[in-house]
Amino acid sequence: SAVISQKPSRDICQRGTSLTIQCQVDSQVTMMFWYRQQPGQSLTLIATANQGSEATYESGFVIDKFPISRPNLTFSTLTVSNMSPEDSSIYLCSVQRGLSNTEAFFGQGTRLTVV
Amino acid sequence: AQSVTQLDSQVPVFEEAPVELRCNYSSSVSVYLFWYVQYPNQGLQLLLKYLSGSTLVKGINGFEAEFNKSQTSFHLRKPSVHISDTAEYFCAVSAYSSASKIIFGSGTRLSIRP
Numbered sequence: 001s002a003v004i005s006q007k008p009s010r011d012i013c014q015r016g017t018s019l020t021i022q023c024q025v026d027s028q029v030t031m032m033f034w035y036r037q038q039p040g041q042s043l044t045l046i047a048t049a050n051q052g053s054e055a056t057y058e059s060g061f062v063i064d065k066f067p068i069s070r071p072n073l074t075f076s077t078l079t080v081s082n083m084s085p086e087d088s089s090i091y092l093c094s095v096q097r098g099l100s101n102t103e104a105f106f107g108q109g110t111r112l113t114v115v
Numbered sequence: 116a117q118s119v120t121q122l123d124s125q126v127p128v129f130e131e132a133p134v135e136l137r138c139n140y141s142s143s144v145s146v147y148l149f150w151y152v153q154y155p156n157q158g159l160q161l162l163l164k165y166l167s168g169s170t171l172v173k174g175i176n177g178f179e180a181e182f183n184k185s186q187t188s189f190h191l192r193k194p195s196v197h198i199s200d201t202a203e204y205f206c207a208v209s210a211y212s213s214a215s216k217i218i219f220g221s222g223t224r225l226s227i228r229p
Contacts, residue, residue: 033216042205042220042221043159043205045218054153065179102166103164104159105147108157108158109158
């Protein structure tokens with residue numbers, strides 16, 4: 001299993017500002033994943049964060065809007081930049097463990113509301 | 116690339132009735148398949164997974180799923196549901212390689228009526 005802590009658990013932010021979400025894992029992992037879950041929707045992968053290299057972004061997501069840091073093997077941050085109400089979502093950090101790293105574990109998420 | 120389709124956005128059933136939540140996937144390579152559950156205001160939890168071997172997979176809370184390669188399906192079943200099974204259920208797929216990213220379906224909301 002994996003214990004994943006995310007901070008903050010929720011926040012209400014003004015449009016035009018930025019929020020940095022932190023994700024801490026209880027042991028070292030090669031890859032960390034950031035997802036977005038918009039209200040009533042499924043999870044959409046934003047990017048994959050590897051330690052020591054730039055994150056790999058999925059189609060529709062760009063580094064200028066969602067910069068990611070991965071300073072070590074147990075920690076990552078996701079910043080939501082220049083926020084608008086459309087960025088209101090739950091943001092989830094995830095790691096994969098188990099046989100062939102197939103089992104995903106998730107943090108409790110950060111519920112972001114942009115006003 | 117992989118994709119997954121959950122055919123039902125909402126499934127209402129009566130308590131103690133059987134339920135099937137449908138999932139179909141698309142992939143040009145072999146895949147791993149998963150069902151995750153999200154209880155209200157909680158994070159995601161793995162319900163069960165198919166990696167290889169027996170096509171009938173048993174998970175937690177009495178759920179099971181059957182991998183059908185010819186029909187590219189991985190339907191989730193439970194013979195008798197309880198009120199506590201009320202949740203959102205997500206089918207997911209990943210390519211047959213180490214630490215491949217997981218792609219989620221749109222989710223099925225299971226609501227149990229007493």
